[in-house]
Amino acid sequence: MYDYAIMNGKLYINGHWETHNLYISEGKIALISDDFLDTANVTDADGLEVLPGIIDPHVHFELDLGKYKSVDDFYHGTVAAAYGGVTSIVDFLDPAGNADELQKAFDKRMALAKNSVVDFRLHACIKNPSGDLEEFVKKMKSLDMHTLKLFTTYSNSGRRTYEKDIIKLLELSEKYKFLLLAHIENDELIRLDKDFTYQDLPISRSSEAERSEALKLAQLVRDHGGMLYMVHLSDGHTLEALIENYGDILNRRFFVESCPQYFTFTNDDLQREDGYLYTFAPPLRSFVSRKLLFANQKHIDTIGTDHCAFNVADKKGKLLFEMPLGIG
Template sequence: MDLVIKNGVIITAEETYKADIGVKNGKIIEIADRIEDHGAEVVNAEGKYVLPGAIDAHTHLQMPFGGTVSADSYEAGTRAAACGGTTTVFDFALQQKGHGIIQTAKERDKLCAPQACVDYAFHVVISDLRPEILDEVESAVDYGIPSFKVYMVYKKEGLMADDGVLCQLLQKSKETGALISVHAENPDLIDLRTETYLKEGKTSAWYHYMSRPEFVEAEADKRAIHWAKSLNTPIYIVHLANKEGVEEVKRARDMGFEIYAETCPQYLHFTNEVYKREDGRNFVCSPPMKGEESQEALWMGIKTGDISTIATDHCPFQTSEKDWGKDDFTKIPNGCMGIENMYPYMLSEANKGRISFNKVVEVCSLNPAKIFGCDELKGSIVVGKDADIVIYDPEKNFTISKNNMHSDVDYTIWEGVKLKGYPIMTFSRGKLVFEDGEFLGQPGWGKFIKRKRKKLL
């Protein structure tokens, strides 16, 4: 036994109970009412909650975009993740023209592996679908990358997949057990509305929201779900932010289709009113934050289970880069931070009584592990799984500030947000990587996680 966590209240997606946890060689080897330490390191978690580490299944670290690169390197992003109780990060590897799927993942891994402070995996963004790429999907699944993303937007940037590409990939996913995720917005409406606002001299951050309001996202959600239903394939909607989309997901799931939806903390806490603020450009992301009605629908979707996961879409840019668009919203790099804030924010909302702690573990840990095929290792506190464990103090009051975050970004949209309760320790495979505000891990500790998904045929 290397480590014994004693006297804590263990919270999983299904249960809440008091027990000790024994860890050896990075794995949970025993859970019992009382475990003798026999010289192992002992952590007394009396009065604290013991949770599985969160999984952030949607990040963009060190990502080239909009004429720059997202502000957090793999080291900075995974460091911040650890300090917020997230012990596994899924990043997006963007396919370049002419490159293969596994080649794309290996190229990103060369950047990530020496830097990663927690475990990681990749989704590959398909932007150049050729017959040989379609054929490679099965090899990629066997390699341990069974999840892929397509953009239904960013036509001018050359990233968009049309409906034909999407349907080809959905059909291939049915044959191979892969999972296709989509960024769902209507690009033609966005371009049309953007052009109109620019001609009218309406260039503030508010018009980022107005160029892609609720119905622009909802139409694409409905279209993506329509194709998945028609082909009887699973689909995963990333960063869902609107009420109509939630309703469409619910209808499809009620009919028995394998439809998953993810939302993000920024949509649960902020509304489109932030775009009227003087610093509104700092909140620019796509899809943008929506109105209160959509926000309420998202919370209800979490409670009913129609929203399966919470992730961050962490893709921050420095203040100076956001300032490129102070006079023209189209020049603002799209993206917000959240990798260190997701778990603490959701747990705080549970601590305030909005949802249960079990539900937070479900959407932030267990469901991402199950949906993306790493639940043999991650997602819950169970004997045999990795000792990715968070100790949470429900009595600790915490106010988010740039000064107490661990990212490389020079501001945070979460500045001044008050949380009830906060993580005080994070273990990654049994290694203490965060304690009482201090990062204790090291770059290169994180391992690439090979994943498996079931075939539907």
């Protein structure tokens, strides 16, 4: 006997919808069948689409930037997520430079995350490391964390991790079997002009800044091994370049995440009167870039929202360097 059955529902299988019965035992899908079998609990989903709970691998609840803080706490953010069908989220620890800071960041984040109403996990996060990297990784693993995010930019706020440490972390990811995540932009190509407005965001953080750094890190993976996951790829040209140059490791050792906003909007939306609401990093790209994302979407391994909402007042009427970047 099965624990639960969803009968007559439309299931998405191999690229199209099919009507079948779905049987579940011990919380897992046990059988897809057209037969009517003994089951303890039954739901008739005739005419309905049956989808699994969504996992959002990239959110920022209660992100404290000092002057600003993202508005969704773990409770309200996950309630909204659950209404949208998201049953699991993965948030991030505050960036830490050594193993002791990592422990403190973990304790702080867990105290907040306990208010979540859906399942959650946490990514560890490293900034310009000041301690022994292997000790950092051992501490992370002891906390039952298996993903670690770094930044190749934000040197102005002390968050950047440099090449020699990235290589070491890639080697450690092979040894200790964890996934290295990276916010990938070429820090030398980022412009932080004080007179930039929100409409200048694509100039401040250019397509070339993303593309060139993504190709650099893909080469590091090819040369040194390990497993790397690129968060929030924004530009179809970046994806096209990765496919052309690193198809042998793409979604085998170098994984790509993108976000709904890059498939929905373009940098033209920054020209709107309320364009300040569409400010995040990396920024929106061109219509052509968006077309390339759609054309090559099979090479994107995951979709994460990068949910990081701020109040309108935090953004409206401010120069680019004064406003927090994030969207909800």
